[in-house]
Amino acid sequence: MSKVAVVIEDDPDIRHLVETVLEQAGFETHSAANGAAGVAAVREHDPIVTTLDISLPGMDGLQVAKRIREFSSTYIVMLTARDEEIDILLGLEAGADDYLSKPFRPRELRARIEAMLRRPRGEPAPQIEGQPDPTLSEEWFEHDGLQLNPESRLVHREGESIELTRSEFELLRCLMEAQGRVVGKLTLADAMRYEGSGYGYVSASDARNVEVHMANLRRKLGDGPGKPRWIETVRGVGYRLSPAR
Incomplete structure (x- = not known):
């Protein structure tokens, strides 16, 4: 499976930093400077990981995350200078998997992304009339x-x-x-x-x-x-x- 990432960030310096971190981790990166372009990039490149700035011009990061979640299961890491609890909560409810406040350490971003890849996202197993299916596992x-x-x-x-x-x-x-x-x-x-x-x-x-x-x-x-x-x-x-x- 190819390692593709999309970086959605309007600040060119931070965008370049995130691209560098991801490329050093072996990702092919694609970038966007605004929300609409970011949604289009995720749709086109089908990334494993997407980093997303919450304070984008026009369509903000919360709206972008919701749009992406309509068609993609990419892991979303929100990067933002806003670290109030309500902002974190809104980001997670919009579909983000993780949240890093700026300024962040490149090693921490890489560690979190690598951990996500060790825990592949899976769809819930089928259920019968809302009850546990005993054939799936006896360990409840x-x-x-x-x-x-x-x-x-x-x-x-x-x-x-x-x-x-x-x-x-x-x-x-x-x-x-x-x-x-x-x-x-x-x-x-x-x-x-x-x-x-x-x-x-x-x-x-x-x-x-x-x-x-x-x-x-x-x-x-x-x-x-x-x-x-x-x-x-x-x-x-x-x-x-x-x-x-």
Whole structure:
């Protein structure tokens, strides 16, 4: 499979930097300086990875991500100087897989992209009447009405299928595997992005991304902040499953 990437960035210096990072990682790169050209480039070149500036002229990065998601499963990494939690949340909800604040370290961008390629995106396995298919895998993690199958990447809440992003699924899998033990942000960040690559620390951006993905996961599960049924925050440490009711 050829390694193709599209860079959507209006700043020529940052665009050149990202192109260099990707080309050094073995990618064939194609670039665009605005949203419309970026959507067209993704449609034409069918990239594995797309980097996307959120503050583009005309059509902004959020609109671009939504347009791309209509026809492509390319991994989207948003690059932006805006690092408020609401901006991160909007980017992830628009279809981004990851988020890096400017200025970013080239090594970090490369590490995150390489980790994505080690976790190929897959379509959910078929289901029968909304119930788990036992022929897919016998390994189901269960907790208080919540079920997760690591092999088929299915999640059910009291029999109802829940659609999660790759990152949300990895967070929930870590918590389900821990069986009530506290899971720290370093472990969760590693599970989402680096697949045990030994990146070795959690930056402020890493920690915030974990928090935002976790907030999205809780929202999809219908977990209230006051008395969470499934996921508890352990302040200053990480997260764990709530005791079964």
